[in-house]
Amino acid sequence: MIPAPIPTDETQRLDALRQLLVLDTPPEERFDRITRFAAREFDMPVALVSLIDANRQWFKARVGLEACETTRDISFCGHAIEGSAVMVVEDAREDPRFADNPLVTGDPFIRFYAGAPLVLPGGLSVGTLCVIDIEPRSFSRIDQSILSALRDVVVEELMRQAAEP
C-alpha cells in the first residue's frame, strides 16, 4: 500500500480547512442531500463528503458507511486531493496504491472509487465528494462531469458556511 501523500501546500491546506469551521460539526441536510443524490445518480452503495484533516479523513456527509472517519494514511481521498481532476480507481485490487489497503482487503471491501477534489477558490484542496462500490466499475467522462458538478455545489456550500457570521 502507498500511504496517502502529504501535499506540498499542507500547512496552507490545513489552515484553509480549519477556516471553513466545518470539522466535527453535526450532519446537515444541505450536504446530506448531495451524497444522497450522488449515490442514486451513479447507483453506488457509498457516497461521501470527505475532509482531509492532518491525520484523518472525516466525513461531513455520508451514505452507506457507518464510520464517521478513518485514518488519513489509508484514505483514497488523501490521494485524490493531490490533483484537481476526478480520480477514478476502477478496481482497487489491480492498483498498487490500494491493493493491500485494509479498506480493500477488509471491510468495507472497496473495489471502485471515484473522487472529485473539493478545490477552494484559492486552489487549495480540502477533501473530496466521492462515490464507492464493492464491485469493480467503470466511470465515463459524463459520469465524471456530473460528479464534478455536484462537487462544485459542495464547495459553494462550504464557502457559504465559512462566510456566515
Added chain:
Amino acid sequence: MNPSTVDAPLPAVLLADADLLLRRAVVQVADELGLARVHGAPDLHAAVRQMETQPFMALVIALDRDGDAIDLLTLLRCGQYPSPAATPVAVLTGPGRDIDAARLSSLGIRETQRSPCSARGVLDLIARLLQQPPTGKP
C-alpha cells in the same frame, strides 16, 4: 448522446424542476458536452418568465399537482410564447403528478420520465428531444 463538435451556438433548452442538484448537474454538463445551453427554472413561475423572454429548442418540464405545467404547455402549443408552437417537450412525472396518456398525446408529448430523475437520464432525454423533428400540435 452525440455532443456538438462545431462552434455554432448551443440550442437553448428549458429545464423546469424543483431539484436544484438535478438542474445544476444538467446545466453544467450539457454545456461541457456542447449538447445544449440549458436554462434551469426552479418552479413554473420562473419557467413562464423564461418562456416569455426567449425561444427554446426543447423543453423538459416537471408536472405539478395543480396542472399549471399543462396550462403552460397548452399555451405553448397555441403559439403564445416566442418558442415555436411545435417545440419538442418532455415531462417529468411523479407521485400525484401523473396525467393520462391521451392528454399528453393531445399536446404532442412523446417523452416522459418518472422522478426522481438522474442527471444522466435528463441529459439523454434532452439529446433525444434535440434530434426529434417538431412534434407538437399547434
